[in-house]
Amino acid sequence: GQQLNQSPQSMFIQEGEDVSMNCTSSSIFNTWLWYKQEPGEGPVLLIALYKAGELTSNGRLTAQFGITRKDSFLNISASIPSDVGIYFCAGGGSQGNLIFGKGTKLSVKP
């Protein structure tokens, strides 16, 4: 079946740093979405991408739909403490469902 490889699995941020994470797959997806989940809550949709090559921003977040339709990345610029959480990529599958990556956990450097 379709699977996504999301990396990194976890990362520590210092306030002000830029953050980058990505998802890759051997399968082609029609849509890429990025979600953020905080403990004990449901995921919140951050950015949705619909076309290969599309680059979309939402405030300090920027995401791109890879030209091959097999990958996507999410960048967070000038990170702030409230950016901590788990970020999931999701690819829109051939059956209208979403395939989720395993998540990237963002924590604050001690």
Added chain:
Amino acid sequence: GAVVSQHPSWVICKSGTSVKIECRSLDFQATTMFWYRQFPKQSLMLMATSNEGSKATYEQGVEKDKFLINHASLTLSTLTVTSAHPEDSSFYICSASGYKTASHYEQYFGPGTRLTVT
């Protein structure tokens, strides 16, 4: 916009009893609702997809007689965990997509329900 609520937010039940979880789309009509299960520190696992007025489609390995799903209206879907056992303890999250969402791929999630079976 695109707000989804879930009730209850947490529930504790005894082994052998049934538990019903409600998922509502508050400001849009959800043609499709999805039910996920999430174990600690893991990703979301799709359990089933339900379209309003029709039977749910269950993912492989999910027992449809144990996890009963009803999507009776465009704003409400329910998941009933029947004869719950401790191994059913988990975080259950619903999501919805519909007429208001830009794409049927855009799913908006509820806040989740923490089920603990003792």
